[in-house]
Amino acid sequence: MNQEPREKMSVLIAEDDVISSKILERNLEDWGYGVVLARHGEKAWQALQNPAFRMAILDWIMPGMDGPEICAKIRRRKKFQYTYIILLSAKDRKRDIIAGLSSGADDYMTKPVNYLELRARLRTGRRIIDLEDKLLATQKQLKDLASRDSLTKLWNRAETLRFLDEEADRSRREGKSVGVIMIDIDYFKEINDRLGHQAGDQALLRVVHRVKRSVRSSDRVGRYGGDEIIIILPDCDNGRIQKIADRLRRAVGGRRMKCNSRTLRTTISVGCAVATEMTDSRTLIRRADAALLQAKARGRNCIAVHGISANPGKE
Amino acid sequence: MINHQNINRDNPINYREVLERIGGDTEFLEDLLKIYFLEFEEKRAQIEDALQGADFNLIQELGHSLKGSSANLSLPSLRRDASALEIAGREKNIDRARQALSSLIAECLALHDFLEQNPPQAQIV
Numbered sequence: 001m002n003q004e005p006r007e008k009m010s011v012l013i014a015e016d017d018v019i020s021s022k023i024l025e026r027n028l029e030d031w032g033y034g035v036v037l038a039r040h041g042e043k044a045w046q047a048l049q050n051p052a053f054r055m056a057i058l059d060w061i062m063p064g065m066d067g068p069e070i071c072a073k074i075r076r077r078k079k080f081q082y083t084y085i086i087l088l089s090a091k092d093r094k095r096d097i098i099a100g101l102s103s104g105a106d107d108y109m110t111k112p113v114n115y116l117e118l119r120a121r122l123r124t125g126r127r128i129i130d131l132e133d134k135l136l137a138t139q140k141q142l143k144d145l146a147s148r149d150s151l152t153k154l155w156n157r158a159e160t161l162r163f164l165d166e167e168a169d170r171s172r173r174e175g176k177s178v179g180v181i182m183i184d185i186d187y188f189k190e191i192n193d194r195l196g197h198q199a200g201d202q203a204l205l206r207v208v209h210r211v212k213r214s215v216r217s218s219d220r221v222g223r224y225g226g227d228e229i230i231i232i233l234p235d236c237d238n239g240r241i242q243k244i245a246d247r248l249r250r251a252v253g254g255r256r257m258k259c260n261s262r263t264l265r266t267t268i269s270v271g272c273a274v275a276t277e278m279t280d281s282r283t284l285i286r287r288a289d290a291a292l293l294q295a296k297a298r299g300r301n302c303i304a305v306h307g308i309s310a311n312p313g314k315e
Numbered sequence: 316m317i318n319h320q321n322i323n324r325d326n327p328i329n330y331r332e333v334l335e336r337i338g339g340d341t342e343f344l345e346d347l348l349k350i351y352f353l354e355f356e357e358k359r360a361q362i363e364d365a366l367q368g369a370d371f372n373l374i375q376e377l378g379h380s381l382k383g384s385s386a387n388l389s390l391p392s393l394r395r396d397a398s399a400l401e402i403a404g405r406e407k408n409i410d411r412a413r414q415a416l417s418s419l420i421a422e423c424l425a426l427h428d429f430l431e432q433n434p435p436q437a438q439i440v
Contacts, residue, residue, distance in 0.1 A: 018354060019347050019384040023337055030338060061379065090383055112386040115336055 009126060010034040010052045014044030014070065015059040015088070020111070024057060027115050031122070041065025045073060051080055054129050055122065060089035060100065068103035075104035082132045084125035088113060149223040151201060152208045157230075160222030161281065164232050168281040171234070175277060179236035180288040181245055182271040183211065186300040188227040191264065199260035200227075206257040207266060214251040215244065230288075238274050238305060245270040245303040253301055267301035274306075327426040329389035330438050336389070341435040344388075348430065351388055355381070355423055362400070362416055366409065374412050375404030381419070392422045 011033045015021040021037050028035045036053070038044035041064035048056060048070070056074075058067035067087050074083050087105035089096065100108045106128070107121050147159040155163065164180065171178040185191075185207055192200035204227055211229055212221055224230040231248075233241060253267035271292025275284045287306040294304040337343050358377050365373040378401030385394035396419040403411035 017380060017383045017387070018350055020387045022347060022350070023387055026337060026340075026343060061376075090379070090386070111383055112336070112389075 008032060008034045009055060009129075010036065011122075012036050012038060012044060012047050012053045012056040014038045014041065014047075014056065014062060014067065016040065016062045017059070020059070020088075020113075023115075024113070027118070028122075031119055033122070041067075041070060045070055048074060048083065053083065054081065055084045055086075055125050057086045057088060058105070060087060060091060060096075068100060068105070071100075071104035081136070082129065084129055086118075086121060086125065152205060152223050154208060154229070155220060155222035157222065157224055160220060160224065160230050160232065161285075163220045163222075164281040164284070167232055167234050168275055168279070168284065171275055172277055176235050177237050177274050177276070178284070179233040179241040179244075179272060179274045180284050181231040181233065181241065181248070182224065182285075182288040182292040183207075183229040183231070183248065184269050184271075184292055184296065185227040186267045186269055186296075191259070191266070195260055195262060199262065202259040203257065203264060203266055206259065207252050207268065210251045211248055214248050230285075236274060238308065241272045241274055242303065242305050242308070245272050245305070249301065249303055269295040269300045270303040271295055272303065272305045326433075327390060327392055327422065327429050329391065330433075330435070333387075333389035334435075334438065336387070341438055344435040347388060348435070351384055351390075352423070352427070354384065359416070359420065362412075366412060366416065369409060371404045371407045371412075373404075375401050378402070378404050378415070390422075390426060393419060393426065396422055 011028055013021055013024050013028070013035055015024060015037070016039045018039075021039065025035045025037055033055075036047060038047050039062075041062040043064070044056075044058065044062070045065055047053065056070075058070055060067040067089070071085055071087065074080075074085065084107075085105045086107045086109060087100045087103075088109050088111055089100060090111045091097075091100075092110040097108050106125065109118060109121065147156060148154065149156045164178075167178045170176070185204065188200065188203070191203050207227075208221070208223075208229065211231070215221060215231060215233070218234055220232040222230045222232070233244065236244070249268055249270055253265065256263045256265045258264075269292060271288045271290070271294065273284050273287035273291055275281075279287075291304040291306045295302050298304065333344060334341065337347075358381055362374060362377050364370075365377065378397050378399075381397035382394055382401055385391075385397050396415050400412055400415035400419065403409075403415050
């Protein structure tokens with residue numbers, strides 16, 4: 001492998017010696033890296049708070065903070081992506097090399113630097129970072145597969161319930177309310193039976209699209225099962241949930257939708273519940289579900305809010 | 316192309332080695348040498364102060380720093396004397412430190428004279 005970086009990778013060079021840093025800078029720029037210099041350990045540590053630096057070349061001895069100390073601090077942080085570190089030093093005894101690598105450096109080079117060797121070692125670092133990026137992307141894909149519904153790409157039931165547990169805990173801690181909306185597509189079984197399951201899937205996708213466009217980005221929309229959609233609404237009281245529910249009902253039923261070359265008018269029934277400080281998430285779902293049944297019993301295409309007897313959303 | 320006739324192991328600078336390190340750019344080498352001389356003067360004054368105050372930590376630190384920049388520019392004699400200064404600082408030996416500084420100054424002058432006769436630009440054929 002003799003390729004230089006495909007994208008310009010930013011490398012932080014922490015080196016207090018002017019000549020050494022200038023030579024490093026010149027060579028790395030010639031090899032296609034973006035370079036930022038720091039001549040003080042503290043400055044280097046500050047610069048490394050920028051996640052753009054995936055690679056760092058650190059001198060061992062520097063004013064403010066030495067190379068091994070920076071290595072150790074980098075390795076202690078949790079939320080950053082991996083930073084590949086090459087430690088430079090004039091110290092060439094085995095015990096120094098071991099101490100340098102033990103502090104968290106990935107590689108160790110003695111000064112004066114052999115630049116052909118450094119170039120090859122930087123490529124190795126780049127390969128490791130690329131591998132890490134691929135691993136993280138795969139991890140994210142797997143997490144998405146495990147937490148998303150494959151048809152609608154909404155959060156699946158388990159993930160939605162997890163969000164609700166978190167929100168219910170938060171609302172108890174912070175004294176804020178959390179709302180749950182349950183949506184059921186009216187006569188969905190008939191769409192499936194009359195037009196086929198593909199049309200049913202399309203109808204569901206159209207409804208999901210309209211629902212997602214009618215809620216805030218902070219609200220979590222999930223597929224509860226079949227044609228049931230659940231929405232978790234943080235910081236939401238009875239008045240607000242009623243408005244949102246009616247907006248959803250209008251957004252879905254207000255216009256006809258095209259499904260499998262047929263045009264349908266699909267409506268939804270909506271059940272809502274808002275948690276008080278003492279309500280647990282399961283109770284909240286049960287109440288929203290009961291409200292949904294109430295809406296259906298009232299003739300569908302309407303909303304019902306747990307604890308409120310009026311029927312504001314019926315056309 | 317580097318003129319290999321000008322390379323001599325006894326020279327105060329190993330042109331071949333340093334030019335390899337910086338991709339053969341002689342103008343860049345001239346800039347680096349200017350920085351080196353400026354830094355040397357600054358550090359020389361600091362070393363003299365450290366010798367007066369018997370600040371061995373500082374002597375060791377300055378010796379280490381000069382050793383690094385001399386090595387980067389492939390200046391073997393200066394590197395050797397800077398290393399001797401670093402060791403003298405570590406061993407808290409004031410006489411050896413003074414001796415190392417005198418030697419460093421002499422070597423720096425020798426380098427200066429050598430560069431006047433053999434400037435980096437002349438290394439290109």
